[in-house]
Amino acid sequence: MSGNTVTKPQSLSFAPSRAARELELRRGEFDLAVHLGCVRTVPDEGGGGRRVARTEIDRLRTEEGYPEALRKRVETVGTKQGADLLEVTPARFTRLARLGVVVPVTFYLNRYRAVVWLYLAEELRQFAADGDSTGLLSGTTPSGLREQLEAGLDLRARNWRGRHLGFLLRQADGHPWARAAAVASLLDPVQVAEIVQDPYERSHLNRFRPRPVTNGAPGSPSAQLAERIMTADHPDEIGWLRADLAQAVSEARTDHPAPRPAPNPTGERPTPHPAAPRQTPRPTAPPPVAQHHDPAHQEPERSRGLLSRLLRRNP
Structure with missing residues (x-):
């Protein structure tokens, strides 16, 4: 093997399923450990979700009482x-x-x-x-x-939403739009549209929207029930979530404005290209009424006929 190959153990990371096996946890236990902050994750540089660094696996394995102590924390x-x-x-x-x-x-x-x-x-x-x-x-x-x-x-659903929001905010890693999307995920879409009225900002916000908490197919009864649990339904809860969303979007707008189409350098709206004239198909049979002859339409036909005669006379 070439001596130019350098291995960087600190750069190694594992997908959640592999990390769960490395930590001797069932997948449900692992997911809960991540939610609670017991297992720290990092963003996937390739955009494929969260991963667990090798150094984090090693840290947990060296804790006293591993793995029983870790399992007890997520029981x-x-x-x-x-x-x-x-x-x-x-x-x-x-x-x-x-x-x-x-x-x-x-x-x-x-x-x-x-x-x-x-x-x-x-x-x-x-x-x-x-x-x-x-x-x-x-x-x-x-x-x-x-x-x-x-x-x-x-208060069971409401208190669970409060806990879940804390997890989503931790996963946002300080990204302003991800933090705003975490708050928005607990509000009805109508509420979100009232707070975030700019369509480009709403579209950008949806890019960071967290995944649903259920594995049910979209639109299935299970998914609909989970969505109801995810959505704030107490007036005071809705009130403070709306206020938090407005504040989060304001901060995100200042730090990283949502992308939108580039303006025209002249400051004018771009003029659309003129549409080609619509070609009306000729009828297969003449209509039963007298035809109207358009001189402007006949002139090109005459020109083409004259040109043909000239070409035949002058080979």
């Missing part, structure tokens, strides 16, 4: 297992989640298209060990909270 549980960790009934656990006391970290849709919320086991253990939480884990639910639950309060 998730559903309602029943979460209730067992808090030593409460599943019904009380659900009430705590609806009140926003415990916050889901992810979700999936089961075969009945019902939303199944998942929670970080480590967070629940810490909550159970906190002495201030004793009143929420036992006894009667305070009347004010009980009234909110009876009125239909459910």
Whole structure:
């Protein structure tokens, strides 16, 4: 092998599937580790998504308790297992989640298209060990909270969106349009259009729009349900997201204006090229009305006939 070949270990990186195997994680565990910031990723220089550097793999492997400690940080549980960790009934656990006391970290849709919320086991253990939480884990639910639950309060989707937005902002790596797109991804398209009225800016914003959180086919019932979960539906939540989007777009516009067609050097709108005259096909048979002879149309025919005679006379 030629001595001119230089290997740069620090430049090596892995696609998510390979990185998950390197870290001895299931793909779902790996994705959650990335969401939580446990595994740091870098942009793919070829534009193919996020990757994990070899140095990051090595760093995690040298941590104490690897790989069990890493798996424990991304361990998730559903309602029943979460209730067992808090030593409460599943019904009380659900009430705590609806009140926003415990916050889901992810979700999936089961075969009945019902939303199944998942929670970080480590967070629940810490909550159970906190002495201030004793009143929420036992006894009667305070009347004010009980009234909110009876009125239909459910903060699970909203709290998950807040967590998810934090992940998207981390993945933006400080890019102003990517940050704006992260905020826009939680708003209805009509809301986005009201804030970002310039069509070129909206088009540029959509280039950085995060991928959907579901693997369902676009337009499928599963994808539509996931989209509803992704979209803010509380008036105050919509309000602060709109304000954040306006601020983010303003900053992006200042730092990196959205591309748009180059203006005409003269400052005038370009004049379109004149269209070729439309050729009207000749009828196969003369119309039943008297024909109108256009001298302007006959003149070229006469000219062509005269030219032909002259050429025959002067070979």
